[in-house]
Amino acid sequence: MSRRLPQIVCLLFGLIMFTLYFLDHPTAKQINTLILVDYWQIIFAFTLVVGVISFIRNHVTAISRGNDRLYRLLSLFGVVLMPILALIWGIKGDSPFMWVFENVQVPLQSTVFSLLAFFVASAAFRGFHARSGPAAVLLIAAFLTILSRSSLEGLLPDFIPDIAVWVRNNPSMAARRAILIGIGLGSLTTSLRVILGIERTWLGGEK
Template sequence: MTRKIPQIICALFGMTLFLLYFSQHPTARNLNLTILNDYFQIIFAFTLLVGVVSFVKVNLKAFERGEDRSYHLVSVIGVFIMPLLAIIWGIKGDSPFMWVFENIQVPMQATVFALLAFFVASASFRGFRARSVQATILLAAALIMLLSRSTIGDMIADQIPQIADWIRNYPSMAARRAILIGIGLGSLTTSLRVMVGIERTWLGGDK
C-alpha cells in the first residue's frame, strides 16, 4: 500500500499535466496555471528543505568525526548566516545579503571557475597527444577552434574561422543532434515507464 498510493498519485498527475499541456480549454488552462504557480512552488519549498536538512546533517557528522573541521564549520555557518541576513535586512539593493553575495560568493565562484583555465593548460601539455589518427583529428579540430575563438585566427588566415564554422555546423552539430534526439526519446520512455509503474526505482527499488 505504501508503494501503490505514490504510484497512483504519480500516474494521475503525470497524465493530468500531459493532457493539460495540449488543451486550450479555459478551465484546463486555469487549472494548469494553478498547478504551475502553486503546486510546483510548494514542491520546490519542500525539496529545498530536504536539501538543507541533508546538507547540515552531512556536515555536522563530518565535523563530529573531525574531518576537515574548518571547512564543514564554514559551510554550516554559511547555510544559516545567509537566510538570517535575508530575513533581517531583506535581499534587495544594498542589503547585507547582497553585499555578501556580490563581494564573497561571486568572486569565490568566479575564481573557482577561472581555475579551470590552469587545469586545461596543464592537461593540454600532458594529455593532448597525437597518439592515433582519431586523436590527431581531435587535436587539429581543437587547435582550429582555439584559434577561431581568439582574435589571432582571423589574422593568420581567413580560412580559419570558415573551417571552425564548418566543424561546428557539420560534425559537431551531427553529434549534438544525435545526443539531443537520444535524450528526448530516453526522457519520453522513462516518463512513460514511471507513469505506468514499470519504473519503480524512484520508490526505492523493486521490492
C-alpha cells in the same frame, strides 16, 4: 500501500500534465497553472529546504565526531549567516545579504571556476595527443576552433575561420544532433515507464 499510493499519484499527475499539453481551453489552462505553480513549484521548494536541513544535520553529526571541525563549522556559519542577515536587513538592494553575495560568494565561486583554465591548459599539454585517427580529428577540430576564435583575423588566412565555422555547423552539429535525438528518445521512454509504473527506482528500496 506505501508504494501503491505514490504510483497512483504519479500516474494521475503524469496523465494530467501530458493531456494538458494539448489543451488550450481556459479551464485547462487554469488547471495547468494550478499544478505548475501551486503544486510543482511549492513542493519543489520544500524539497530544496529538506536538502539544506539534511546538509546541516550531516555537518552537525560530523562536527560532533570531530571530522574536519573547523571547515565544517565555517560552512555552517555561512549557512546560518545568510538567513540571519536576510531576516534583519532584508535581501534587496544594498543590504548586508547582497554585500556578502557580491563580495564573498561571487568572487569565491567565480575564482574556483576560473581554476579550470589552468587545468584545461594542463590537459592540453599532457593529454591532448594525436594517438589515433579519431584523436587526430579531435585535435584538429579543437586547434581550428581555438585559432579561429582568437583576435588574429589580420594574421590568419581567411580559410581557417571558414573551415572552423563549417566544421562546427556541419559534422560537429550533426553529432550533437544525434546525441540530442538519442537523449530525447531515452527521456521519452523513461518518462513513459515512470508514469506507467514500470520504472520504480524513484520510490527507493524501502517497503
